Amino acid sequence: xxxxxxxxxxxxxxxxxxxxxxxxxxxxxxxxxxxxxxxxxxxxxxxxxxxxxxxxxxxxxxxxxxxxxxxxxxxxxxxxxxxxxxxxxxxxxxxxxxxxxxxxxxxxxxxxxxxxxxxxxxxxxxxxxxxxxxxxxxxxxxxxxxxxxxxxxxxxxxxxxxxxxxxxxxxxxxxxxxxxxxxxxxxxxxxxxxxxxxxxxxxxxxxxxxxxxxxxxxxxxxxxxxxxxxxxxxxxxxxxxxxxxxxxxxxxxxxxxxxxxxxxxxxxxxxxxxxxxxxxxxxxxxxxxxxxxxxxxxxxxxxxxxxxxxxxxxxxxxxxxxxxxxxxxxxxxxxxxxxxxxxxxxxxxxxxxxxxxxxxxxxxxxxxxxxxxxxxxxxxxxxxxxxxxxxxxxxxxxxxxxxxxxxxxxxxxxxx
Amino acid sequence: xxxxxxxxxxxxxxxxxxxxxxxxxxxxxxxxxxxxxxxxxxxxxxxxxxxxxxxxxxxxxxxxxxxxxxxxxxxxxxxxxxxxxxxxxxxxxxxxxxxxxxxxxxxxxxxxxxxxxxxxxxxxxxxxxxxxxxxxxxxxxxxxxxxxxxxxxxxxxxxxxxxxxxxxxxxxxxxxxxxxxxxxxxxxxxxxxxxxxxxxxxxxxxxxxxxxxxxxxxxxxxxxxxxxxxxxxxxxxxxxxxxxxxxxxxxxxxxxxxxxxxxxxxxxxxxxxxxxxxxxxxxxxxxxxxxxxxxxxxxxx
Numbered sequence: 001x002x003x004x005x006x007x008x009x010x011x012x013x014x015x016x017x018x019x020x021x022x023x024x025x026x027x028x029x030x031x032x033x034x035x036x037x038x039x040x041x042x043x044x045x046x047x048x049x050x051x052x053x054x055x056x057x058x059x060x061x062x063x064x065x066x067x068x069x070x071x072x073x074x075x076x077x078x079x080x081x082x083x084x085x086x087x088x089x090x091x092x093x094x095x096x097x098x099x100x101x102x103x104x105x106x107x108x109x110x111x112x113x114x115x116x117x118x119x120x121x122x123x124x125x126x127x128x129x130x131x132x133x134x135x136x137x138x139x140x141x142x143x144x145x146x147x148x149x150x151x152x153x154x155x156x157x158x159x160x161x162x163x164x165x166x167x168x169x170x171x172x173x174x175x176x177x178x179x180x181x182x183x184x185x186x187x188x189x190x191x192x193x194x195x196x197x198x199x200x201x202x203x204x205x206x207x208x209x210x211x212x213x214x215x216x217x218x219x220x221x222x223x224x225x226x227x228x229x230x231x232x233x234x235x236x237x238x239x240x241x242x243x244x245x246x247x248x249x250x251x252x253x254x255x256x257x258x259x260x261x262x263x264x265x266x267x268x269x270x271x272x273x274x275x276x277x278x279x280x281x282x283x284x285x286x287x288x289x290x291x292x293x294x295x296x297x298x299x300x301x302x303x304x305x306x307x308x309x310x311x312x313x314x315x316x317x318x319x320x321x322x323x324x325x326x327x328x329x330x331x332x333x334x335x336x337x338x339x340x341x342x343x344x345x346x347x348x349x350x351x352x353x354x355x356x357x358x359x360x361x362x363x364x365x366x367x368x369x370x371x372x373x374x375x376x377x378x379x380x381x382x383x384x385x386x387x388x389x390x391x392x393x394x395x396x397x398x399x400x401x402x403x404x405x406x407x408x409x410x411x412x413x414x415x416x
Numbered sequence: 417x418x419x420x421x422x423x424x425x426x427x428x429x430x431x432x433x434x435x436x437x438x439x440x441x442x443x444x445x446x447x448x449x450x451x452x453x454x455x456x457x458x459x460x461x462x463x464x465x466x467x468x469x470x471x472x473x474x475x476x477x478x479x480x481x482x483x484x485x486x487x488x489x490x491x492x493x494x495x496x497x498x499x500x501x502x503x504x505x506x507x508x509x510x511x512x513x514x515x516x517x518x519x520x521x522x523x524x525x526x527x528x529x530x531x532x533x534x535x536x537x538x539x540x541x542x543x544x545x546x547x548x549x550x551x552x553x554x555x556x557x558x559x560x561x562x563x564x565x566x567x568x569x570x571x572x573x574x575x576x577x578x579x580x581x582x583x584x585x586x587x588x589x590x591x592x593x594x595x596x597x598x599x600x601x602x603x604x605x606x607x608x609x610x611x612x613x614x615x616x617x618x619x620x621x622x623x624x625x626x627x628x629x630x631x632x633x634x635x636x637x638x639x640x641x642x643x644x645x646x647x648x649x650x651x652x653x654x655x656x657x658x659x660x661x662x663x664x665x666x667x668x669x670x671x672x673x674x675x676x677x678x679x680x681x682x683x684x685x686x687x688x689x690x691x692x693x694x695x696x697x698x699x700x701x702x703x704x705x706x707x708x709x710x711x712x713x714x715x716x717x
Contacts, residue, residue, distance in 0.1 A: 002421045003428075070579070072560045073553045075606050082424045084604060096581055103583040212421050224437040227470040234469055241466065243434040243585075272465040282422050284433035284466070297441045321581050335586055338441060394584050403590040405580040 001077075004210060005084045007102045007134065009125040010111035015142050018051075019111065019180035020074060020087055023202060026187035029076035071101045080206040090121055095128070095354070095368035096321040099408050102132040103394070106210050109201075110139045114147045114177070118160045120355045127354050130168040131317060131370065131410065133390055136208055137165070137173045140201060144193065145179040151195040167357070176201050212281065218384065219247030219255075219303035220392045222337035223295055227286060239270060239286035240295055245337060245391035246384075247303065249287065250278040254304040257295055258382040263304055264289040281391075298339040300382045300392075308382045308392060313415035315349070317386075319370045322399065322406035326365035334377055334409070336395035341381065343397070347374040374415060386410035425613055429462065432601035434585065435564060436466040439474070439546050439599050442589035446474040446546040446599075447504070447539075452488035453664035454621055455550030458602060458610055460499065461619055474548070475502035479535050481527040482509045483645040483666040491622040506538035524635075525647055526668040536572045539596060546589065546597045554606045564603050570594035608687055615680045627660045627678040638671035662687075 010016030023029075074085040086101035088094060090111075102108065108129040112122055129137060139161055147153045158175045165173045176185055177196050184190035187202045199207070227239040249255075253266045268288040269279050279285045287301065295301075302308060320326055326345060334343040350359040351371035365371065386393030397407030422430065436459075439446050448463065450456045463472050478492060496503045508530050511517045516537070517530040539547060553560045563579050565587040580588055589597055602610065614621065631642040633652045640646060642654050645668045659672035660683075677683045 001424050003424045070561045073604070074560065075554045075604075077606075077608075082609075100581040100583055104585070210421070224434070225440050225467075225473075227467065229470045237469060241437055243430060243437075272468060280422075282427060282430055284430040284437070333590070335588060337586070338438070390584065394586070396581075396583055396586050396588060398588055398590055403588070403592065405583070405588045408581070408583050 001081060002210075003082045003084060004107060004205060004208075005086065005105045006107040006109060006205065007086045007088070007098075007105035007129075008109045008111070009088060009098050009102075009128070010090045010109075010121075014090070014111040014113050015180045016087070016090065016111050019109075019140065019142065019178070019186065019201075020085060021051075022180045022183055022186045024074065024076055026183060027076055027078055027202065071097050078202070078206055083205065090125060092121075092124065092355070093368065095124075095370070096319060096408075098125070098128050099132060099319045099321070102128055102134060103408065105132075105134055107136040107138065107205070107208065108134045110137060112139060112141050112157060112161070114141050114143045114150075114153055114157065117157045118164060122161070123164060123357065124354045126164055126168055126170065127352070127357060130170055131319075133386055133410070135172055136210065137170055138201065138204060139173060139175045140180075141175065141177050142180055144177045144184060145182050149177070149179075149184075149190075149192045151193070154196070174198070174204060176204065218306060218389055218392075219249055219253075220245040220308065220384070220389065221249060221287060221301040222339070222392075223297055223299045223301065224338045225297060226295065238292070239288055240301065241284075241286045242301075242338070243284045244279055244281050246281050246389045248278055248280050249285075249301075249303070255289070255301050256304045256307060257293055258300045258302060258308070258310065259380055260299075262291075262293045264291040264293055266290075298337075300337070300339070302382070308384045309414040310380050310382050311414035312377050312380050313346070314375045314377070314381065314383065314411055315413040315415055316373060316375050316395075317370065317410040317412055318345070318365070318373045318375075318397075319408040320365050320367060320406065321408060322404055323367050324399070324406070325367075326369075326407070331400060332406070333398040333400055334375065334381075334395050335398055336381060336383065337392065339379075339381070342378040342400075344376050345373050346376040349373060372412070375409065383411050383414075385412060425609065425616060428602070428605050428609055429465070429613070431585070431604065432459075432462045433466040435587065435599065435601040436463055436548065438587050438589070439548060440467070442587070443546040443597070445542070445544050446548060447477045447542070447544045448472070448474050448548040449535075449550075450476040450478045450492070450503075451550070451664060452478070452484065452492050452622060453550065454610055454614060454625065455552065455602060457495070457619060457621060458605075458613060459548060459550050460495065461613075461617055462601060464499065472499075472501050475504050477504045477506065477538060477542075477544075477547070479506045479531045479538065480508065481531050481666050482507065483527050483643075483668050485622070485624050485641070485661075485664065485667055485670075487622045487624045488664055491620075504538065504542065506534045508534045510534070511537065522647065526666055527645075528666050528669045532572065539572070540570075544596060545591065546599055548599045548601065550602060551598075551600045552605050552607070552610075553600075553603050562600065562603070564600050565589050566598045566600065567591060568596055568598060572596075574598075608684070611680070611684050611687060615684065622664060624661045624664065625683070627658050627675045627682075629656060629658050630672070631655070632657045632659060632672060635671075639674065640671055641667055643667045 072087045076083050088097045088101035110125050154177045178185040185200045189200045221244050223240045223242050225241040251266050256263050267290045270286040328345050331342050334341050349372040351362040384392040393411045395409040396405050399406045508527050511534045517533045563582045631654050632639045633642050660675045677686045
């Protein structure tokens with residue numbers, strides 16, 4: 001059994017919380033005492049049934065305001081898969097929350113209100129999904145009960161959305177007509193939409209194939225920690241501990257250590273009491289090299305046959321996440337895997353109006369702004385393009401004055 | 417592209433090890449908060465996987481309320497002996513003796529709330545800049561929104577509105593002096609995941625997790641272990657029951673569930689079919705719907 005992390009965007013009005021609540025409820029993921037707390041709550045639907053949206057509202061401030069203001073993680077499982085939902089609010093002022101939630105997801109659910117069709121926020125959410133490199137998309141056309149479960153309405157919306165998906169290079173797009181409120185096509189296939197021949201949402205989520213990120217040509221291993229016991233019996237022990245960011249490493253592979261470019265051969269791979277011959281993306285391991293090289297936290301071990309880009313000038317997409325605007329005269333920290341370096345944003349190439357997808361030039365970059373910039377780093381950075389490796393192609397910006405995380409960075413090109 | 421996908425326990429384990437190594441790499445003086453419960457026992461196992469054959473780059477810290485189950489303390493001491501790591505104990509009794517907290521009175525008296533003060537004092541006395549804890553997001557809905565690296569101010573407070581965005585698997589542990597970070601490596605695990613991991617790894621647990629015979633009384637509709645810490649009086653009727661505990665907290669606030677599950681397989685079967693969530697057996701969450709949120713703001717684990 002494996003884990004699928006998915007992301008949901010949508011506003012309160014789309015019934016997103018109800019949809020998630022419905023999945024939890026119908027898969028039996030709500031326990032008796034939680035249900036009791038639900039039933040004693042004074043929020044009910046018009047017909048007196050439990051308001052399932054309460055299940056995903058976390059903080060008291062949110063309950064008072066009736067909105068979701070952060071990223072909430074929810075967990076449920078079926079016989080086939082475990083699911084982690086990153087649930088975020090959909091309004092434009094929560095763009096940074098959506099970017100955060102989308103950053104770890106492999107699949108996105110885009111909610112569309114069947115009465116309204118493709119609207120501004122559909123464009124915005126789809127743009128963010130494409131920006132964050134989520135490859136699999138499920139468009140849930142919700143509130144089908146409000147449009148008499150009409151196939152015509154459903155088809156018209158799918159056609160409109162396909163045009164948007166093409167514009168954003170979203171390839172794997174799937175459409176499901178649902179009513180979260182009534183439960184149609186969420187867990188069980190609905191009998192009220194016999195014209196729909198596809199799967200229910202849950203069945204789709206259980207069976208969609210998510211490709212692994214273990215292309216051996218892109219093998220990347222950021223060193224987090226050097227294990228050196230320095231005891232009598234382990235005097236010469238020196239292991240490089242980290243989590244394989246991408247690709248596959250095998251014993252006897254020739255590797256290069258960046259920065260610096262020293263070369264060596266993997267002599268041993270350890271996973272606690274095991275010594276596998278190979279290890280894959282996502283595994284936390286300890287790697288040993290044949291040669292005694294000076295390696296420390298922040299270094300990157302890569303397959304010698306295919307090295308990442310290296311540059312001090314990088315073109316990147318940036319999402320600004322702080323109330324204090326970007327200051328191009330200021331030095332920020334760039335945190336990329338286990339590496340921390342200083343940087344400046346040397347140029348704002350353009351900003352994107354994420355409601356219309358239009359690009360325009362701008363001198364300022366404020367909370368929730370997204371656009372293309374040039375980052376100038378103090379140290380040469382070994383990186384991959386975000387589209388090729390999410391793990392080695394992303395970074396965060398940290399304000400050196402208050403230590404806040406202020407920017408999400410996706411590398412798009414090395415500047416010559 | 418090939419289809420190498422990690423099994424869910426392997427993926428959760430790899431993520432937790434990555435987080436522990438980030439703590440080692442980013443902080444000067446981290447500590448692992450050890451309660452004697454299954455979640456922190458799991459953390460110890462993960463730390464062994466992250467750092468062996470080296471030593472842990474942090475000590476274990478136990479906040480001892482003085483109302484612990486004897487079995488928990490026995491377990492703790494044997495475990496420390498086995499792993500050969502350093503243990504620091506902060507005593508709530510010391511905080512009481514120093515007049516920093518006042519012992520509660522009455523039937524619902526508990527030292528649970530007092531331990532926050534002892535914890536914060538222990539953190540500042542040792543200058544810990546990161547405290548690793550075993551909290552999980554599935555435990556409670558306020559926790560569902562907490563970051564893996566959760567920054568606390570010098571009063572130990574968590575501000576849900578000022579959380580740092582946490583993107584990809586990049587954790588920002590930069591802090592100012594006086595602040596510290598609570599780190600939750602098993603945030604993404606569920607109760608069942610922890611149990612399945614304990615079974616897979618063959619990890620030993622304190623005996624109170626397994627069904628055993630014990631004198632119990634009823635408090636607030638739940639079974640509590642009869643003990644001098646409960647302020648019992650003649651109205652309390654003692655029943656001899658076969659019970660087990662789903663969490664390991666204070667004897668004054670950890671409720672038992674009736675159970676025959678004396679093997680880990682039985683426990684997993686019981687939880688899979690359970691109708692009461694784990695925190696449902698913690699009286700300290702019951703005070704109000706926002707109870708957990710309030711305690712976290714005040715520096716609770």
